[in-house]
Amino acid sequence: MLPRQQCDKKSKVLVFGAGNFGSCLADHLGDSSHIVYMWSRSENLVKHFNQYHRNPEVLQDHQFAESITAVGPEFPPSELVQEMDVLLFAIPTEGVRETLTALKPTLDETKLPLFIFVNKGIEIKTRALTLEIIADTCGPDIAKVATFISGPSFAKEIVKRQPTSVSVVSLSPSHAEQASQLFHQPWFRCYTGDDPIGVELAGALKNVYAIAAGMAAGLGFENNTRAMLITRGLAEMTRIGTAYGASPLTFLTLAGVGDLFLTCSSSTSRNYTVGHRLGQGEKLDHIIKTLGSVAEGVTTAKGLKAIVDELGVAAPIASGVYDVLYEGRAVEERANELLSLPPMSELDLSVEGGKPAKRLMAKLGLDG
Numbered sequence: 451m452l453p454r455q456q457c458d459k460k461s462k463v464l465v466f467g468a469g470n471f472g473s474c475l476a477d478h479l480g481d482s483s484h485i486v487y488m489w490s491r492s493e494n495l496v497k498h499f500n501q502y503h504r505n506p507e508v509l510q511d512h513q514f515a516e517s518i519t520a521v522g523p524e525f526p527p528s529e530l531v532q533e534m535d536v537l538l539f540a541i542p543t544e545g546v547r548e549t550l551t552a553l554k555p556t557l558d559e560t561k562l563p564l565f566i567f568v569n570k571g572i573e574i575k576t577r578a579l580t581l582e583i584i585a586d587t588c589g590p591d592i593a594k595v596a597t598f599i600s601g602p603s604f605a606k607e608i609v610k611r612q613p614t615s616v617s618v619v620s621l622s623p624s625h626a627e628q629a630s631q632l633f634h635q636p637w638f639r640c641y642t643g644d645d646p647i648g649v650e651l652a653g654a655l656k657n658v659y660a661i662a663a664g665m666a667a668g669l670g671f672e673n674n675t676r677a678m679l680i681t682r683g684l685a686e687m688t689r690i691g692t693a694y695g696a697s698p699l700t701f702l703t704l705a706g707v708g709d710l711f712l713t714c715s716s717s718t719s720r721n722y723t724v725g726h727r728l729g730q731g732e733k734l735d736h737i738i739k740t741l742g743s744v745a746e747g748v749t750t751a752k753g754l755k756a757i758v759d760e761l762g763v764a765a766p767i768a769s770g771v772y773d774v775l776y777e778g779r780a781v782e783e784r785a786n787e788l789l790s791l792p793p794m795s796e797l798d799l800s801v802e803g804g805k806p807a808k809r810l811m812a813k814l815g816l817d818g
């Protein structure tokens with residue numbers, strides 16, 4: 451196991467969400483001697499965690515760092531929020547707007563902490579990326595400095611200190627650098643960048659392709675098919691991202707092909723598991739009820755469908771997943787349709803477009 455690196459500067463961090471990733475990242479930061487608070491909406495979790503330093507709901511085998519205090523179930527009060535150097539959001543995208551709306555009145559606008567987001571999804575009702583949700587709820591100034599961490603990173607491997615590398619991006623390079631320093635450990639490496647739109651799209655879209663890869667495996671297709679799905683999925687997400695206004699190169703990073711490869715090839719992925727169970731004939735409602743954790747690709751597939759329709763780009767795999775999840779199409783039938791599509795050009799990136807990204811930048815006052 452690689453040795454832990456103590457930090458010169460201790461930060462006070464409040465993590466929103468005590469699920470798999472929230473508690474894993476709380477542990478990662480607590481273990482490197484930061485002072486960490488973790489908010490949960492479950493009274494039982496808060497009590498149990500503070501007594502035993504174990505999470506009764508997720509990662510049950512793990513003994514968490516002593517320096518983490520669970521808080522809740524009430525929303526964190528402004529006295530606590532205003533003491534923090536860092537606010538880290540590890541809740542599903544569907545809960546981000548509600549959480550930021552509750553948070554806004556507790557902030558001291560003259561002394562803002564670092565805002566870090568790790569969710570990977572598209573808001574279903576508005577089709578918004580998190581950057582836009584932040585601008586809507588907390589204002590453009592916070593969105594302009596918010597940082598996004600994304601990449602191939604299963605919580606249950608990070609708590610075992612398995613070597614992991616992620617993309618850390620922000621429209622403000624200095625904020626990405628600060629977040630990167632906060633998380634950096636010999637087993638956890640951060641690569642910085644400045645395309646949050648591309649990174650957000652990549653993180654959200656790979657979940658949809660992981661559902662497709664799981665479906666294929668559930669139907670009995672083997673390795674050749676999975677490799678085809680990963681490669682065509684990468685081409686598809688790059689095409690969608692480029693038409694949206696992201697850089698095509700972002701899809702070649704850890705947050706892009708790195709995470710796509712991970713989640714399309716492992717049953718540890720909740721999204722892959724949803725697809726696999728659908729492929730084996732289970733019903734979506736039952737899978738969601740019994741999964742015990744969030745699979746963001748299910749909601750993202752809906753927001754993505756609207757985005758793809760608006761952009762007018764070809765996205766046969768994402769459309770196939772949408773049809774199975776929301777149009778009641780049989781998995782096997784939809785897979786066969788996909789396999790009998792006429793061959794298309796292998797790489798055809800849209801060079802024009804970028805309207806959604808331009809709209810979002812204008813909202814942030816960055817349209818110059």
Ligand SMILES: NC(=O)c1ccc[n+]([C@@H]2O[C@H](COP(=O)([O-])OP(=O)(O)OC[C@H]3O[C@@H](n4cnc5c(N)ncnc54)[C@H](O)[C@@H]3O)[C@@H](O)[C@H]2O)c1
Binds near residue numbers: 469471540744
């Ligand atoms: N688990 C991983 O390995 C992993 C890795 C990278 C990124 N992520 C991303 O992190 C996010 C969280 O994933 P997770 O694995 O921790 O999920 P999870 O289902 O294990 O936990 C989600 C947490 O968010 C809370 N929550 C749900 N809705 C909420 C709301 N409306 N308001 C406040 N809190 C709410 C839940 O109570 C729970 O504590 C997702 O977007 C996921 O894609 C997960």
Ligand SMILES: O=P(O)(O)OC[C@H](O)CO
Binds near residue numbers: 570601602603721
């Ligand atoms: O379990 P999943 O499918 O939500 O994937 C978790 C992470 O996004 C992997 O990087």
